[in-house]
Amino acid sequence: MGYEPNELPTALPRDLEHKYNNFIFHRQANGGRLYLYPVEKTNHRAGFISIIGNPNVGKSTLMNALMDQPLSIITAKAQTTRHRILGIVNGEDYQLVLSDTPGIIKPAYSLQAAMMDQLQTSLQDADVLCYMIALGETKIKDEALFEKIRNTALPLLVLINKIDLATQEALEAAVDHWKALLPNATIYPISALTGFFVPELLSRLVELMPDCPPYFPKDQMTDKPERFFVNEAIRKEILEHYDKEIPYAVEMLTEAFLEDPKLIKIQAAILVERETQKGILIGHKGTQLKKVGQGARRALEAFFGKKIFLELFVKVSKNWRNDSRQLKRFGYQH
Numbered sequence: 001m002g003y004e005p006n007e008l009p010t011a012l013p014r015d016l017e018h019k020y021n022n023f024i025f026h027r028q029a030n031g032g033r034l035y036l037y038p039v040e041k042t043n044h045r046a047g048f049i050s051i052i053g054n055p056n057v058g059k060s061t062l063m064n065a066l067m068d069q070p071l072s073i074i075t076a077k078a079q080t081t082r083h084r085i086l087g088i089v090n091g092e093d094y095q096l097v098l099s100d101t102p103g104i105i106k107p108a109y110s111l112q113a114a115m116m117d118q119l120q121t122s123l124q125d126a127d128v129l130c131y132m133i134a135l136g137e138t139k140i141k142d143e144a145l146f147e148k149i150r151n152t153a154l155p156l157l158v159l160i161n162k163i164d165l166a167t168q169e170a171l172e173a174a175v176d177h178w179k180a181l182l183p184n185a186t187i188y189p190i191s192a193l194t195g196f197f198v199p200e201l202l203s204r205l206v207e208l209m210p211d212c213p214p215y216f217p218k219d220q221m222t223d224k225p226e227r228f229f230v231n232e233a234i235r236k237e238i239l240e241h242y243d244k245e246i247p248y249a250v251e252m253l254t255e256a257f258l259e260d261p262k263l264i265k266i267q268a269a270i271l272v273e274r275e276t277q278k279g280i281l282i283g284h285k286g287t288q289l290k291k292v293g294q295g296a297r298r299a300l301e302a303f304f305g306k307k308i309f310l311e312l313f314v315k316v317s318k319n320w321r322n323d324s325r326q327l328k329r330f331g332y333q334h
Helices: 059-067 110-125 143-150 168-181 198-208 226-241 275-282 284-304 324-329
Strands: 023-030 033-040 045-053 085-091 094-100 128-134 156-161 186-189 251-259 263-272 307-316
Touching: 045 059, 045 110, 045 198, 059 085, 059 094, 059 128, 059 198, 094 198, 110 324, 156 168, 156 198, 168 186, 186 198, 226 251, 226 263, 226 284, 263 275, 263 284, 275 284, 275 307, 284 307
Parallel strands: 045 094, 045 128, 128 156, 156 186, 263 307
Antiparallel strands: 023 033, 085 094, 251 263
16 A cells, blocks of 8 residues: 555554564555555564764764764764764664764754754654763753653663763763653663673664564665765864864765776865855865865775765855755755
């Protein structure tokens, strides 16, 4: 049976999934419509895992650790993750689709509102919800979202991260605090950076997945195209080399991506909102922009395993963070 996309959430209805003893339902996109059809049960597990939390709690670090692959960019700055990124972990008899989401914030402009919409979508998709906190956190920044988490019918894992920096006393206090706030959750202290409890968490996530064939080909590791990772590599360099408004006022656009067996030639534009930002980004005689290009090139060569020729340009796109047409162009809105 078919449904229009706005008639059906991307997460499969649990009543349908459990209604039949010998069948499950699997979703498939076809011509803009979503189809549900019965599939015989297999010895394969697959499902979607949404990783959510406040900014800078280590969500991207965890996804990279679970994948054993640096898929999401990581910096010390808040709001490093702008897009929802799917990372796909494949085993012989399982497939985990991890959803790395933007940190929970109160939106100040349209871009941030679109980022929070992506987070809400990840909740609709999820088979398992991982709510990640950094040791020392006591509350979520969005009370309405916290109520949704508290009342979820999904398996809920609270991941207390950064315990490598903790005393035993502080860790025990954190566990008690979150047990009281979220009594239906299972709490796991972890260190995404050092890898503490990451293999055990991976095994537990596999156990929680429904019996289901894979959603993606087994050799696929993400839903994002190559140009996305070019944009992210450049943006990471900007986040690390600039302060104040510059990192949050830029957007990347890969305009050319030409690949041959030994070399990838890339032309990319960095968009800013004002001429003054353009001057700061380029720097005296182009020295700052050259640093960005050099760092991004090294990262991309490691990612793609090939030599990279990277050409960067800076352009002004006034007020793009509040421009719905531009946000759609960059993939933040649909």
